[in-house]
Amino acid sequence: MVSSGREKNLVIIQLTGANDALNTVVPYNNGLYYDFRPNVNMAAEDLLPLNDELGLTPHAPEVKSLWDRGKVALINGIGYANPNRSHFRSMDIWHTAEPDKIATEGWLGRAVKDMDPQGENVLTAVNFGRGLPRSLASRGVPVASVGNLETYGLFPDVDDDQQKKYTLEAFARMYGPDRSRDPVLESLGQTGRDALRGADILRTAPERYSSSIEYAQSGIAQSLKNAAQVMFADLGTRIYYTSVGSFDTHGGELPVHAKLWDDVSAAIGDFYADLEEHGYQDDTLIFVWSEFGRRIKDNGSGTDHGAGSIAMVIGGEVNGGMYGRFPSLEEAEQQEGDLRANNDFRSTYSTILERWIGLDAPSIVNGQFEQFEFISK
Amino acid sequence: MSNADIALMAHLMRRAGFGATRDELEAAVAKGYEATVEELLHPGDPQDLPQDIIRRYHTEQAELRLSDGAAANWMYRMITTQNPLEEKLALFWHSLFATGYVKLNQANALLNQIQMFRTYGLGNYATLLVELSRDPAMIIWLDNNDNHKEAINENYGRELLELFSMGIGNYTEQDIKECARAFTGWTLGNAEYMSTRASRDSIWPYSRINWHFQYRDHDHDDGEKTFLGETGNFNGQDIVEIIARQEATARFVSTRLFQFFAADEVDEDGETVIEEMMKSYFDSGYEIRSVLRTLFNSDYFKSEKARWARVKGPVELVIGAVRMAGSYREPTPGIEQVARQAVYMGQGLLQPPSVEGWHEGIEWVDSGALVERINFVAHELANVQNPGVRRIIDRLAGENGGTFTPEELVDRCLDLVGPVEVSDDTKAALIEYAGLQGDVSLANSDEGDESEQRVAGLLSLAAATREYQLA
Numbered sequence: 001m002v003s004s005g006r007e008k009n010l011v012i013i014q015l016t017g018a019n020d021a022l023n024t025v026v027p028y029n030n031g032l033y034y035d036f037r038p039n040v041n042m043a044a045e046d047l048l049p050l051n052d053e054l055g056l057t058p059h060a061p062e063v064k065s066l067w068d069r070g071k072v073a074l075i076n077g078i079g080y081a082n083p084n085r086s087h088f089r090s091m092d093i094w095h096t097a098e099p100d101k102i103a104t105e106g107w108l109g110r111a112v113k114d115m116d117p118q119g120e121n122v123l124t125a126v127n128f129g130r131g132l133p134r135s136l137a138s139r140g141v142p143v144a145s146v147g148n149l150e151t152y153g154l155f156p157d158v159d160d161d162q163q164k165k166y167t168l169e170a171f172a173r174m175y176g177p178d179r180s181r182d183p184v185l186e187s188l189g190q191t192g193r194d195a196l197r198g199a200d201i202l203r204t205a206p207e208r209y210s211s212s213i214e215y216a217q218s219g220i221a222q223s224l225k226n227a228a229q230v231m232f233a234d235l236g237t238r239i240y241y242t243s244v245g246s247f248d249t250h251g252g253e254l255p256v257h258a259k260l261w262d263d264v265s266a267a268i269g270d271f272y273a274d275l276e277e278h279g280y281q282d283d284t285l286i287f288v289w290s291e292f293g294r295r296i297k298d299n300g301s302g303t304d305h306g307a308g309s310i311a312m313v314i315g316g317e318v319n320g321g322m323y324g325r326f327p328s329l330e331e332a333e334q335q336e337g338d339l340r341a342n343n344d345f346r347s348t349y350s351t352i353l354e355r356w357i358g359l360d361a362p363s364i365v366n367g368q369f370e371q372f373e374f375i376s377k
Numbered sequence: 378m379s380n381a382d383i384a385l386m387a388h389l390m391r392r393a394g395f396g397a398t399r400d401e402l403e404a405a406v407a408k409g410y411e412a413t414v415e416e417l418l419h420p421g422d423p424q425d426l427p428q429d430i431i432r433r434y435h436t437e438q439a440e441l442r443l444s445d446g447a448a449a450n451w452m453y454r455m456i457t458t459q460n461p462l463e464e465k466l467a468l469f470w471h472s473l474f475a476t477g478y479v480k481l482n483q484a485n486a487l488l489n490q491i492q493m494f495r496t497y498g499l500g501n502y503a504t505l506l507v508e509l510s511r512d513p514a515m516i517i518w519l520d521n522n523d524n525h526k527e528a529i530n531e532n533y534g535r536e537l538l539e540l541f542s543m544g545i546g547n548y549t550e551q552d553i554k555e556c557a558r559a560f561t562g563w564t565l566g567n568a569e570y571m572s573t574r575a576s577r578d579s580i581w582p583y584s585r586i587n588w589h590f591q592y593r594d595h596d597h598d599d600g601e602k603t604f605l606g607e608t609g610n611f612n613g614q615d616i617v618e619i620i621a622r623q624e625a626t627a628r629f630v631s632t633r634l635f636q637f638f639a640a641d642e643v644d645e646d647g648e649t650v651i652e653e654m655m656k657s658y659f660d661s662g663y664e665i666r667s668v669l670r671t672l673f674n675s676d677y678f679k680s681e682k683a684r685w686a687r688v689k690g691p692v693e694l695v696i697g698a699v700r701m702a703g704s705y706r707e708p709t710p711g712i713e714q715v716a717r718q719a720v721y722m723g724q725g726l727l728q729p730p731s732v733e734g735w736h737e738g739i740e741w742v743d744s745g746a747l748v749e750r751i752n753f754v755a756h757e758l759a760n761v762q763n764p765g766v767r768r769i770i771d772r773l774a775g776e777n778g779g780t781f782t783p784e785e786l787v788d789r790c791l792d793l794v795g796p797v798e799v800s801d802d803t804k805a806a807l808i809e810y811a812g813l814q815g816d817v818s819l820a821n822s823d824e825g826d827e828s829e830q831r832v833a834g835l836l837s838l839a840a841a842t843r844e845y846q847l848a
Contacts, residue, residue, distance in 0.1 A: 088444075088479035088728070102479075104730045122744060131721040132745055139736075145721070145745040154748060154841075157756055158834075166813055167838060171751075173806035174842050180800060184641075184688065187739050188747075188843040195744040 007238055008356050009231055009284040011271075012108070013220070013264070014133065016245030018087065020257055020303055021293035021310040021339065025074065025326070028055045032329040040253050040298035050074070054326060059261035062269025063312070070320035071272075071281075073313040073374035075348055077324040079341025083292060083307035087248070090291040095134035097346055097365040107349060108239055109138025110364045111357065115238060122198045125239035126230055128223040133241055144198045149206055149226040153199035172196060205233040213274040220244040221267035228274045231284070238357070247290060253302040264288075268314065281316035285356050285375075287348075288312040293339050296329060308339030311348060313374050323372050344369055351375060382406045384796050386413065388684055389673065391848045392638045393417045394461025396697040398765055399772065399793055414673045418499065418666050420460035426708060434708035440485075447484030448726040449716040451491060455696045456705050456715075466665075467494040468692060469637045472737070474509055474541055475729035476518045486514040486588055487727045502630060502663040503621035506542065510613050513565055513588035519732065522564045526598045529557045536732055538620070547625040548605060555602040559616045562597030566590065621663050627655040631668060638669070639678055640686035641738040650677045685798065685847040688741050691722035693848060694750055698840070701794065702757040703765030721749040742846060750846065755837035758794065761829045769793045769836065770819065770829055779820035783811035790832070790839045799844045807842075811835055 027033050028044040029052065047055025048064040056064050066072050080099045084090045096103035108125060116124045125136050127145040136143045146152045154171060158164045175192030178185045209229040215221040223242040230237050244264060249256050268286065275281040289311040294303035308327050327339040334340060347369040350361035355375040362368050386405050390397035394417070397405070405413045425431075431453060432438045437446040455464045471491060478484055490512050497505045509515055510533070516522050519533040534557030538548050565571075566589045602611045605619055620626055631654035632643065640647060653675065654668045661667035672678055689697070695718050699705055705712055719726065723746050729735055742750070758766055773779065773789060781789065787807045791797050799807075811817075814831060822828040839845065 086479060086482050088477075088482075092479060102731045127745075130717075130749075132723065132743075134730075139740070142744050145749075154751055155755055155837075156752060157759055163834070166810055167834070170806045170810035170838055171841060173809070174799075174803045174838075176802060178800065179802065184739050184847070185800075185843055188742060188846055191742055191744050191747050192843060195748050198744060199748070 006280075006283045007236075008358070009238055009240065009280070010352065010357060011224075011227055011240040011284060011286045012135070012242065013224075013268075013286065013288045014135075014241070014243040014245075015247050015260075015264070015288065015290035016087075016091075016243050017248035017290075018090075018292050018294055018305060019247040019260075019290035019309065020249060020253065021290075021306075021308065022296065022303075023253070023257055024057050024060070024261065025050070025076065025310055026055050026057065027053055027326065027329065029053055030329055036297045036329065038298065039300055040303055051322070054322075057258075057261050059258045060265035062265045062272075063314075065269070066272060066314055067320060071314055071316060071318055072320050073318050073323055073372070074321070075311040075313065075323045075343065075372070075374075076326040077308050077339065077342040078289075078311045078345050078348060079292065079308045079339075080344050080346075081341075083335065083338065083341065085292065085305040085307070087291060087305075092134060094289065094291055094345060095137075097349060104134070104137065105139075106133070106135040106137045107364055108135045108241070109141050109143075111353060111359055112136070112141050112143075112239060113138055114359050114364070115357070121236040122194045123201060123230075123235050123237045125241065126202075126227075126237050128226050128240065128242040133243065136239070136241060142194055142198070144202065146202065146226060148222075149202060149229060152202055154196065168196070201235055202230065205229040205235065208233050211274050211277060213270055213277060215270045215274075216263065216266045218263040218267060220263050221270055224267050224271040225274075228271060228278075231280060232278050249294070249302045250299070250304060251302040253298075272314070275316075284315055285318070285352065286312075286314040287352060288314070289345070289348075295337055296334060296339065297337060306338035307335050308341040311345070313348070313352070317375060319374050319376060321374075323374055347372060378403060378406050380792075380796070382410075384684075384798075385410065385679060387796055388679075389413065389417075390461070391697070392465075392678075392687075393673065394465055395455060395693060395700050398701060398703075398768065400768070410679075411674060414670060417460075417462040417673075418670055420463040420495075420499075423454070423458045423460045423463065425454055425457060431708055435710070435712055437713045441488060442482075442484055444478040444484045444487075444725070444727050445713055445716060447478075447488050448719075448728075449713040450488065451726055452692070452696065452716045452719070453705070453708070453712050455692070456699050456712075462669075463495050463498070466498045466669075467491050468690075469634070470494040470498055470505075471726070472637070472729070472734040473633060474515065475732050475734035476512075476514050476727075477729050477731075478727050480518055481514055483588075484727055486517075489587065490514045499666040499669070500664060502626070502658070502665060503617050505665070506537070506617045506620065507614055509541065510537070510560060510563055510617070511590040513590055516563065516565055516590070517588070521560055522568055524557055524561050524563070526561045526596045529554065529561060529598075531557045533557065533560060540732060542620045542629060543623055543625040544629045547623070552604055555604045555611075556616050558598045558600070558602055559604070559611045560613045562593040562595075563613055564591055564593055564596070624655070627658040630665075631655050631658060634665075634668060634672060636737075637687075638672060639683050641688060642686070644682075646677050646682065650675050685844060687848045688738050689846060689848045690735070690737060690741055691719040691724035691746070691750070692726060694722070694846075695719045695753065698754040698757045701765050702760070702763040703768070704757060704760075704763045706764070718749065718753050722746045722753075747846075751841045754840045754845070758836040758840050759833045761825050761833050766833060766836065767824075770822075770832055773832065774819040774822065779822075780816060780818045782816050783808050786811050786817055786832070786835060787839075790835045794836055794839045794845070797839060797842065797844050799842050803842050803844065807835070807838060810838060 026042045046058045049055045093099045097107040112125045122142045175189045215225040227240040293309035294306040324343040346365040349365045350369045351371040353359045353361040386402050438450045520530045521533040524530040535553045631651045657667040657671040
């Protein structure tokens with residue numbers, strides 16, 4: 001790997017609600033696909049062929065062009081043993097890297113702790129969205145959750161600039177070092193100062209940003225634009241997290257799934273172009289995942305919760321191509337009507353953690369997992 | 378009516394409820410402290426709107442299957458109830474017997490559990506534990522439907538002892554097994570039907586029916602068991618009876634109640650109060666109402682030591698701000714956004730992170746959560762059209778000829794959003810802020826004019842203090 005001397009960035013795109021893997025990467029030469037999907041299928045002639053067997057949804061042309069350039073690793077048949085078909089539970093399993101018992105600490109939270117044990121940078125991980133995804137949750141790890149970078153911070157309702165300045169000055173004074181030495185009040189003070197500092201630093205990012213890329217207007221495109229702004233401002237942020245959805249297409253799937261992928265693919269295309277314009281494509285890895293796939297058989301207008309899924313890893317240093325096996329549609333090979341996973345998601349996590357970020361994976365993902373070659377050792 | 382009486386009543390209402398407006402505090406002080414405690418301990422008509430009306434106006438609550446709508450449904454009750462302790466205590470039991478949506482995918486079962494907490498939460502602890510053991514959401518959450526005569530599943534038995542009654546160190550692994558044996562046959566009557574429906578059908582247009590409890594004698598291990606040194610052919614109720622009479626149980630329940638209602642940290646004086654609570658537990662035959670009465674009427678609880686000795690949880694903070702601002706009293710859209718605010722702050726109702734519940738105290742507040750807390754409360758209190766904010770402004774307009782120096786205004790705002798007691802540094806910062814634009818006159822103000830906005834701005838800032846993060 002040629003080094004730019006920069007730290008490696010990881011951008012997570014969570015497809016919330018269970019993306020229909022089978023209509024994203026379609027086995028268009030397999031008659032069983034059309035047998036099981038009489039209503040909710042993708043016509044072979046519309047697909048963007050990846051090889052003789054599989055075609056990408058026509059609603060992901062930007063991803064296809066990155067694929068053609070060898071920048072996309074497609075991980076087929078990803079999942080875990082004993083699939084859980086509850087969104088919440090399966091999300092938690094992916095977030096905590098713990099399929100067997102209920103855990104509370106996120107895999108990326110643990111990674112941040114390893115990267116910055118003293119919590120010196122309040123912005124090592126930034127979530128673009130509201131609320132903390134459990135992936136990032138870990139005791140003592142500060143995480144900024146940014147709804148909209150332009151307005152991020154305290155007192156967004158105060159419009160008047162002068163008034164805002166006075167309010168923030170008062171806040172800074174109210175959260176100054178506490179003379180009472182009460183540990184709770186002091187901790188609140190420190191947290192308030194961290195929040196103010198994080199907001200102050202983050203606010204500078206849009207001002208320092210310039211790019212010729214016009215991002216699409218979708219929420220996911222704007223989130224990735226915010227991620228690019230933070231990345232190029234060089235604030236020491238390593239983990240960029242964002243979610244998009246809902247992919248829970250039980251009914252009326254075709255138009256909804258199409259629109260979602262139109263948005264996700266365009267956003268990835270814009271973001272990647274921005275990375276290239278700023279020379280960050282070789283220092284950035286984009287990881288796209290969903291909590292599970294959907295039922296092989298359609299239900300007339302949509303598809304129900306399934307098991308095996310797909311994930312994508314995209315970046316300038318990625319060895320593009322197919323990883324994992326595409327699961328068989330044969331009934332005997334199915335897992336209760338679903339695609340049977342053949343590689344544990346923690347293999348992908350481990351590959352990213354060790355080969356990309358340079359951390360010890362087993363302590364983060366709770367065990368040893370075979371790694372993929374989508375990043376060279 | 379003295380300031381000290383108001384401050385004490387505000388303290389009681391923050392702990393036994395979700396805070397109170399000044400009008401409510403004055404009414405309670407007129408009634409007297411102990412009389413108010415008794416009223417809280419004997420909930421009457423909550424004066425809720427009927428559920429069918431609530432669910433008709435809030436479409437996301439129509440089927441109560443998903444956790445967001447169900448959480449909003451409960452939060453709406455917290456906002457409007459006339460029985461604040463009933464809801465606050467339900468929140469306590471929910472944090473202690475933390476049952477989560479993730480395993481159920483059926484939020485109505487959780488709301489039924491919360492209703493069970495309202496019904497039994499102030500009563501006999503043994504009865505509450507039996508009801509908990511029969512609760513369908515709990516049976517699924519801790520796998521008691523997989524606890525069979527020939528193959529025990531220890532999950533519920535273990536957590537009943539460790540997390541729900543005695544605490545670790547007061548029983549052996551063998552006791553857990555015996556406990557689990559006693560609860561074999563305590564299962565769901567319609568689990569197969571429900572799972573068949575779930576696998577065949579993804580859409581349930583008329584909402585799902587409920588699981589129900591069933592005791593299956595043929596799957597119950599009726600053999601002899603030795604549990605905590607006592608031997609007999611115990612069934613689940615017998616086990617609960619034995620648990621309820623343990624000193625460890627009295628200590629566990631009293632301590633948890635103390636930490637939730639009095640102070641996050643237990644000091645030496647706190648230990649003394651816990652001893653008194655334990656005595657009430659036994660004297661009353663395990664009545665939670667008596668234990669709480671002892672706590673609320675204790676000198677410790679009323680003393681300065683217990684003031685501001687807890688970090689407000691997200692739900693407490695959100696409900697407190699909404700009740701003070703007087704917003705969302707009617708079934709208007711948007712209540713699900715209020716529920717989501719608490720999620721952003723780290724507490725999704727009906728979605729505890731695990732059976733251990735939430736990590737409380739100072740762990741509630743990380744930097745992301747603090748930004749959310751401050752911005753939400755500021756948003757509620759900066760809106761002069763919110764009835765509660767209006768009431769505060771109108772009250773101020775009637776005081777002092779409606780004219781205030783910066784010092785006076787800061788004192789009044791801190792008083793009326795709490796009273797909140799702040800450090801000298803905090804107060805100096807607020808006075809400096811208020812002083813930037815000189816005196817305020819509300820004497821001839823119009824709704825939403827600059828004077829009113831200044832007051833609302835200061836109310837928001839008073840609620841943005843670190844002291845306001847405490848209860």
